[in-house]
Amino acid sequence: MSTTFQLDTSTSRANPTPAPMKRLTVPRIRARKKDGETETPLVMLTAYTARQAQLLDSHCDLLLVGDSLGQVIYGLPSTIPVTLRMMADHAAAVVRGSYHAVVVVDMPFGSYEESPQKAFESASFLLKESGAAAVKLEGGEAMAETVAFLSQRGIPVMGHVGLTPQAVNVLGGYAARGRSDAEADKIVGDAKALDEAGAFSIVIEGVVEPIAIAATQAVAAPTIGIGASAQCDGQVLVTEDMLGMFERVPRFVKKYGNIAETIEQTAQKYAQEVRERSFPTEDQTYQPK
Ligand SMILES: Nc1nc(=O)c2c([nH]1)NC[C@@H]1CN(c3ccc(C(=O)N[C@@H](CCC(=O)O)C(=O)O)cc3)CN21
Ligand SMILES: CC(C)C(=O)C(=O)O
Numbered sequence: 001m002s003t004t005f006q007l008d009t010s011t012s013r014a015n016p017t018p019a020p021m022k023r024l025t026v027p028r029i030r031a032r033k034k035d036g037e038t039e040t041p042l043v044m045l046t047a048y049t050a051r052q053a054q055l056l057d058s059h060c061d062l063l064l065v066g067d068s069l070g071q072v073i074y075g076l077p078s079t080i081p082v083t084l085r086m087m088a089d090h091a092a093a094v095v096r097g098s099y100h101a102v103v104v105v106d107m108p109f110g111s112y113e114e115s116p117q118k119a120f121e122s123a124s125f126l127l128k129e130s131g132a133a134a135v136k137l138e139g140g141e142a143m144a145e146t147v148a149f150l151s152q153r154g155i156p157v158m159g160h161v162g163l164t165p166q167a168v169n170v171l172g173g174y175a176a177r178g179r180s181d182a183e184a185d186k187i188v189g190d191a192k193a194l195d196e197a198g199a200f201s202i203v204i205e206g207v208v209e210p211i212a213i214a215a216t217q218a219v220a221a222p223t224i225g226i227g228a229s230a231q232c233d234g235q236v237l238v239t240e241d242m243l244g245m246f247e248r249v250p251r252f253v254k255k256y257g258n259i260a261e262t263i264e265q266t267a268q269k270y271a272q273e274v275r276e277r278s279f280p281t282e283d284q285t286y287q288p289k
């Protein structure tokens, strides 16, 4: 029996008792694309907290602890300042709050680019601290050696090509990629390099549709699109974006809810009742007898 307030901690490091429902695995995710086809697209959403993970878990194949938490939770101007400590703590919360989806953790900027060895140290830290199953890192050909190094040593890697937000200072912004022939060729080449290096899946972000389709068809691993194409092998969005937490969101976001309005209206009701002393009532007050 469980209540609304009870977290399922059955797969956390603190409590390794087996969960009632078996968690999906990386090989099962990888196997969803067979002979270049994916019957039912993979569903991925970001999660940063235990309660959010609880609510999303049964609806998703994968939960991504994205470094977008820098902007979404911490109010930072980009993902550049996000640290390993932040990623590990949020990933641990998401693992505690879920028991079905595969939890993937973004490697933050500066924790992996230097060498495969550095990447292994950072990735193993993230997995040990959180109990997550896999990491995601940004970059194509330049990261292929690192992807192979990690996957051959027990750490499944999800790739990420196209609009790679950690490269914002090189790219000069968050504009869609793949409009020139050179850019298009690079994106498809990057996806192929990650595929050959053993990435179990590849995020394609902010890429013009024909190139997202070409990259999807060029690789054996399932691609997960965000601002890419419905023909990718799966889709991902930042949960807060699709819930309607923010006014301004990238063009590729569809707002499925209006949580911002709900929060504001609810806070307004509470504030009004406090100010007119209609809250708390007898129901919310302790009496001696
Ligand atoms: N809340 C949130 N959602 C995201 O999708 C997201 C993050 N944060 N943080 C990390 C990166 C940054 N991303 C972004 C950020 C901004 C745009 C954006 O505003 N794009 C414009 C075009 C910009 C241009 O042409 O220069 C757009 O209209 O889509 C896109 C992706 C995607 N990621
Ligand atoms: C948008 C997804 C793919 C991501 O990398 C993140 O949330 O950080």
Ligand SMILES: [Mg+2]
Binding pocket: 066, 067, 068, 106
């Ligand atoms: Mg990210």
